[in-house]
Amino acid sequence: MTGVEPELVEDLAERAYRVRGRVLEMGASAEGTHLGGSLSAADLLTVLYGAVLRVRPAEPDWPDRDWFVLSKGHAAAALYAVLGEFGFIPADEYQTYARPGSRLAGHPLRGVEGVEFPTGSLGHGLSLATGAAVAARRLRTPARAFVLLGDGELQEGSVWEAVMSAAHQRLDNLVAVVDRNGWQITGRTEECVSLEPLADRWRSFGWAVAEVDGHDIATLLATFARLPDPAGRPTVVLARTAKGRGVPMLEDRKKCHYVKLTPQMYHRASVGLRNRRERQS
């Protein structure tokens, strides 16, 4: 990829690896976590917070900041690890995940630095981001609004209400990213309520569509660098991902949706993650 610095790619890859390690630790907590969807989103979140979003970790309410909404709120573990990685919250706060009295619930709560909206009930995030994008236009701030959606989440009708209205309003400062890992709880999305042809569907609703490998950091950087759409449309990045990505025993398996790792499983998962990383670098 032209224009993407190899050092940045390697730095983000290393950070994403750390993020996955922390996600596994949260998976080994007393409550377990949504491991599969957190691991599929780890590279997307790392790239967004590390190189795309205009945000200030020390000043989370900076008025001109970009907005980010984790519409698939069940990927909370990945978000906590990323917020810690980039200094929004203490790097080790993820260790309190799901403990009584912690700020870090199974789905993100308001009040955690870097969390704009509490999410978890699917189908809300694109409307929230649409509102933030409208506000940026109205208030003439440079802010952009990003939202990360699950692919199964696209079965929620309210998503398509927002898809229609955002395109109609030509919100070129709105970016949806779909974590297209292909799975939902009962099985593959295409066997449950099929989403394909997904790119054509978004395109027909008036969005600029980018189809990318959601684990290819250089490609993701190049894709986000091309924003905004010159034709003035909102952009959707359909990111092909693998649920459970990075951990061979979990990857692309139905059962990886919500996992509480036993100590033995955690050990095996960590070793798998490290071996995969060493082979790649």
Added chain:
Amino acid sequence: VTHTAEETTADAAGTEWARRYEAPSREVCRRALLELAMADPRIMCVDSDVGGLEDLFADLPDQYVNVGIAEANLIGTAAGMAAAGLIPYAHTLSSFAAARACEQIKVDVAGNNLPVRIIATHGGLSAGHYGPTHHAVEDLAILRTMPNLTVVVPADGAEAERAVLATASLPGPVYLRLGRAATPLLYRGPYEFEVGRAVPLADGDDVTLVATGPYPVGMAVLAAELLAGAGIHARVLNMHTVKPLDVEALRRAATQTRGIVTVEDHLVVGGLGGAVCEAVAATSPCPVRRVGVPDRFSDRVGDERDLLTAAGITPEAIASEATAIVSAQP
């Protein structure tokens, strides 16, 4: 017949008042909103194809957004706008807000304590012949369970205007429940309106009638007149704010009179009646009788007045319930 100068002036003022407020409450609110919007560029009119707003805001196109027939997206978008610094007035019908977009109100608006104003028309049975899909007789029960949310039900056009102005600067969310058609004027001149403070419309120490909404409040006033004819002195409170409730006024009513009759164009379950029972139960329990829509679905076709009568919401029914309270404690 001769008029004094003062009477003539009062008549003129009354005529002006009536001219200003005899329109449907929702029209009065729209005028008030337009004035607010002209003064504050953060105010946005968010439409869901309810009709007329597009013309009202023709001169303020940057302050108007139509999300289409999509109530979940209406409320979610308004929440996003409010979080990012705007003051959105989201327009829909009461039932579509409270029932259809309930979760967006809960999670996105009330949950974040955002300054979203939900302007909901067709409250209660005001949709009349439109039928039960358009009636909203459960919205107060649903929405008063939402922490942070202010719930206001103006009793006429004048009160609707005051409610819009009084809630304009609230830091949190507001649900304003309006009717469809014009309703009789309740107030004939200026009065003090404060969010969360009931308006006393008649004084009395025998029994208290607590009402919310245009016809219920008007009927409570008529019921008090019927009761006066029978020697029973009824206090009447217009509980225009259902949340936060005027608990002090209710406790005074509970201790100074023999009981309370609640009146609402809403189910007898969970609305004003339920709220009043909760308010008095712990510290000042008293008999509470609830006049409202019975706890069953109805397919009756009728206009608003007909449906209210069919539901048993009449001045006579209110007087009868009040008499029962007084008779039980002579």
